[in-house]
Amino acid sequence: MNEPWSYREGIGAGIGSSLIGFDVEATDGKIGSVDEESNAVGDSYLVVDTGFWIFGKKVVMPANTITRIDTQNQKVFLARTKEEIKDAPEFDEDTYKDPGYRQQLGDYYGRFPYQP
Template sequence: MLHIMRRIQDLKSFTLHAKDGELGRLREVFFDDSSWRVRYLVVETGHWLVGRQVLITPEALGSIHEEKWTLQIELTREQIETSPLMDTKQPLLSRQQEEEYHRHYNWLPYWRSGLLGYLGRSYENKDKGEETEDPHLRSSDEVSGYQVEARDGEVGYVEDFVIDEKDWVIRYLEISTHRGWFGKKILLAPTWIEQVDWEDRKVRVDLLREVIRSAPEYEEGQLIGRDYEINLYSHYGRNQYWE
């Protein structure tokens, strides 16, 4: 069985299309630092909306057309153009801003649903004082470059993220190891992370460097099949997420 998983860098090669025209290209994603689910795609709109970046949620995503290198967005350009202005320079959105965003599209916010939310479901107005704190959103661009530390020392840094398109969750962190390991790249699942030090920009894992060094190698852009995942999880002695 082959999963549809893509690196963020690969997704940046696709052109995003609204229902009635070209929208732009992916710049980065904002993800939840507790569930590692992608909450928003940050899109550069190019010549269409000069100087503006917009947020698109995964529930608005349609089909990916490999042959045309396009990703369909199930929204019109007018809907996107009239959406609330958001500061996309950093993912410090308040619940109030997110409420306004979801209200614009008449979507159920993700924090009120067991899933990401569905198109066509009506927005339900709850108590205004509910959940006013900032959500735990992180920028993929900001986390790229974080140092990765094993129990006995550094092993490399976060280079990219591998997203499972089935539910738009970050399934793996792509780690570029030290030059002494000949630039070998490996994958680590977010569930294996012991701690992320957001201030010191470090990802800590409860593994030894040798265990990571001897992990199945990941070649940039390779298709991740179930056999590869079985070997990966077996190597680290972890429970398989698909079970």
Template sequence: MAQRHVDLVGYRVDAVDGHVGRVDRHSVYLDERHILVDTGVWVFGKEISVPMSAVADLDEDGRTVRLDMTREQLKQLYRDQTAAYFPTGS
């Protein structure tokens, strides 16, 4: 069975324990294994690259992506990604 492409841009994103943001329009520049989540003011207005493997459910009618992660796990993912791009020390 062939997979079909679903454009997730603008979809609401919920963690296990609450709303975290929306799929950012810049997701189209990532590979198909990640989505870029715009967290708005929740994590200081940042974007987090979330692996598709963290998607627990996709509700196309409700335009919602449900993640198999908590809000705290997403914050840690953001911290890890930031550290990878801006390492400290020498």
């Protein structure tokens, strides 16, 4: 599997605009909308506000979990199910940028089979 914090080949390049506010779709339905993003090389991710789906929590989605970005319809598609996302290491506003959390999250999502 590719580095979790880098976009898959052909995704992310040339987006040219912010993804904040875009809807985010798991393989089995909408999970929320993009609240924050980072496009730093080797440290790209989305912070998704899940709204009422997981009681107002946020989740961090490494760039490699993104399979497609539809700029026309403002949607981001992920290669993960709602259950996989719900069971990920918990988001903490104070520590989600820490290397330890990033390692834990990268390891968690890296356990799942590659999905194109």
